[in-house]
Amino acid sequence: METSSTSDADPKTPAPKLISSTYRRPSSSRTIYGDRFIPSRSSSNFDLFNLPSSNANASPDESHSAYTYLLKSALFGPECVGGINGFQPSTPEKSAYGGRFGSRSSDGNFLQISPPNCNIFKYKTETRKSLHSLLPFEFDDQLPGGVSHSPVKAPRKVPRSPYKVLDAPALQDDFYLNLVDWSSPNVLAVGLGNCVYLWHASSSKVVKLCDLGIDDSVCSVGWAQRGTQLAVGTSNGKLQLWDASQCKRIRTMEGHRLRVGAIAWSSSMLSSGSRDKSILQRDIRAQGDYVSKLNGHKSEVCGLKWSYDNRELASGGNDNRLFVWNQHSTQPLLKYCEHTAAVKAIAWSPHLHGLLASGGGTADRCIRFWNTTTNSHLNCVDTGSQVCNLVWSKNVNELVSTHGYSQNQIIVWRYPTMSKLATLTGHTYRVLYLAISPDGQTIVTGAGDETLRFWNVFPSPKSQNTQSEIGASSLGRSQIR
Template sequence: MDDPTESPQLNLPPTMSLQPLTPPSDHISRMINANHHQSPSRAIYSDRFIPSRSSSNFDLFNISQPSPNSPAVTDSHKDDNSGTYTALLRAALFGPETPEKKDVLGPPSGRNIFRFKSETRRSLHSLSPFGFDDDVASGVSHSPVKAPRKVPRSPYKILDAPALQDDFYLNLVDWSSHNVLAVGLGNCVYLWNACSSKVTKLCDLGIDDSVCSVGWANRNTHLAVGTSHGKVQIWDASRCKRVRTMEGHRLRVGALAWSSSLLSSGSRDKSILQRDIRAQEDFVSKLSGHKSEVCGLKWSYDNRELASGGNDNRLFVWNQHSTQPVLKYCEHTAAVKAIAWSPHLHGLLASGGGTADRCIRFWNTTTNTHLSCMDTGSQVCNLVWSKNVNELVSTHGYSQNQIIVWRYPTMSKVL
C-alpha cells in the first residue's frame, strides 16, 4: 500500500528529466508589479475614467517646475516668453499650483498616472479647453464683459426737410438696402447718401402735383414714387432717370410695398393695385376690401403674404393670388398705418393704431390669433423690426412724439 504522504511521481520517458523551477528574475518581477498599487481609500463616486494629471511625470512634457535650490540657467537664444508660456501650459494641463498640491506635483515614482476620480464641473462659458477658468485667469486675460448697450437719445445727424408734409397717412421717407435715404418734399424727391452725405435731387413732379409716398425696391436702385394724382412712377436712382409711369388709381397713392418685381400700391380710392413692372399693363390685379383710404402696406419676408392697413381701422392679410383678404383683424380703434413683419418668426405681424387707439398689437397669421397688445400712449406712425436681434422700433406722433425701442416678447423698453 502506497504511503499517502509520499509525493506523486510522474512517469517520464528516459530522454526527459524534471528540472527544478527557478524563481523569476528581479527584472520580470519589477515589470509585473510596477503598476499594481493599492486603490485610494477615499470614496469615488464617478464612473468615468479620467486621468489624474497630478500624478503625471512633468518631465515628459518639458514643463516641470524648477527646483528652488537649482541655479537658474540663462540661454540667450531662448525666447523670453517661453517661461510664461510654460507656466500657462502647466496651469492649463495640471491645474493651479496650491500649497496643498506642492507635495503632489512632484514627479511621482511608481504611481499609476490613471485612476478614477470625480468629474470636474466646467463653466458653460469656459475659455480654457481644459476647464481651469478660475485658476488660469491669473495668467490668461479673459474677454472683457460686454457692457450694457447705450442707445443715444440725441440724433447723430439732422437733415433739413423744408416742405415736408405733415400728414399722418402719407409715407414720405424710405431707406434703401444701399444706405440711401429717399425723402419726398413737396413736389420733389431728394436722395441722401449716408456713406458720403451727398444730397441728390431725383425728380420734380411739377407745380400741380405732389409726392405722397416713396418706396425702394428690395435689391436694386429702383424707387417707386406715388403721386397725388393717383400715378406711380418708377425711377432708376443710379441714373436719376424715370423708367415708367403707371396709372390705375383715381386718388392719391399714399402706400407702396415691393415684392421682388411686384409692386403694390394703396390709394385713397380704397383699393390696392398689384403691378408687375415687367408687364406692359399698369396693374395685373386689384384688391378690394377696405372701406376707407389704404395707408399701410407691407409684404412678408417670404413674399407670400401682404398686410394692409386702412383708415377704416382694419388690418387685412392677403396671399399672392387672392383678390379678397384671407384674414381680417378689427381690434384697432383708429387708422392702421404702422405695419411690420417679424424677420425672426414666420407669421408674426405687428400693427399700430392711430391717435384714438395708440396700441401696438401682435398677430400670428399662421394660427390666426391675436397674441398681445401694448398701449404706447401716443399715435403709432411706424414700426420696424431689427434684423439682428428680436427688437422693435416704434415712432409716434400725437401726443408725445417719441421713439421707442422694444424688446420682444417682453415689450420692455430699451430706449
C-alpha cells in the first residue's frame, strides 16, 4: 500500500528574520559605505553613480526618476518601462535580457514580464506539460532525447483498422506463453501448436521451420538481436536454437524441469524463464547448457526483457512480482511488489536509461513505470483491462499496450502524459501476443481468436508527421499455413 506523508511547520518555531543592508551617511564631511550596496526604493542617490541627469539643473527628484528609468530599462527593456518625467531613450531597442517581453526558462516555458505600472515581480507561466512531466524523466512527448520548444501539434491520426489479417490456426489462448516475435531481418516467427512458422514480411512467404512432434508443443519464440538465430522454448522444458536461414537446428539446451514460456536475448547471452520458477542464463558460445541460475520468483516466470544497453534483465512472474537483475547477479537487485496480478508485460524505454514499464493481469489492470537507476516508482495508470503486453516505440516517445479481459483492446499511449492516442479493437479474444517491426512503424498482435493482425501505429524514423502506408494495398485475409 502506498502512503504519503506531509510535514507541517512547528507553530512554536520563531519566524525567520529578514536582514537588509543599506549604506549609511553618518556625517556631512565623510561618506562611509557598507560592504555591499543595495539601493533603497525610496531614496536612491543618483549622484553616487556619477550618472548625469537629462537636465543639468535637475532637482534630486528628477535625478532619482532618471536613475529609476535606467535601472528598469536595463532589467526589462526600455519599451517595457516607458518614459519617466520626459526622460526617453533616443532609439528604443529590444532588451538584451530575453527579447521584448521576457525570456525562456530552463524547462522551455516562457516567463513574461507584466506590463508597466504592475508589480514587476509578477510573471506568467505558459506551459503545455502535464504533472507527469515533472517526474525524473522529462522530455518532449514526440522527440526522444530532448526538449522541444515548438508549439503543440495536432494529435497524430492512427488508423483504426489493421491493414492485414492472417489466420493462425492453433494459436494458443494462454496468458503465460510468448508465441510471436519479429526479427531484425523482417521475418515474423509464430508458434502454432507443436510447429513454428516463419512469415517473410517482404514477400508474404510462409515457411514451416520445425515440428516438435505430438509429445511436445511450442511455448515461446525469440529472435536474436541480430541475424537469423531463433530460440524456441518447449513444453518439455528444453530450449532449441535454430538457424532460420537454413531451417536447421543448431543445438538443444536443457536445464528446466517444466515448460519454457519466456525468452530474452542479450548479445550472445540467452535467458529463459520457466514454469519451474527459475531463470537460466545461457552463453550460446559455451558448451554447457547454462552458466548461471537465477532464483527469486515463487511462481512461473512469464515475462523477460533485457534493457537496451544489455546491463539489466527485468523478469515478471505469476507471483505478481517484478524483479531486476544485472549480468552477474544470481539474486534480484531490485524487487517491485506493487502489482496485484501476474506480470507478463514488460518494456524498457529505448529513449531513457533505466525507465521500465510493467503491466499486471486481470486483478491488477495497471501499467506502472519505474526508474531502476534510483529504484523509484514513477507512475501508475489503471487501464481497465488485463495488461498482456507492452512495447515502446523506437521512433517517438509512445508505447502500445494490449489487453485481455474484458475489452480485448489495443491502446497507443503518449508518454509521459499517458494520454491515449488511439484505442484499436477487432480481436474477439484476449490480445496475448505482440511484436513490433524492425522499422518501428508496425505492430502485429495475436489472440486466441486464431488471427494475427497488423497495424500501422507509429510514424517512420525519418518523418514523424507522415504515417506509413506500407502494406495498405495488401488489405485482405490470408492464412499463415
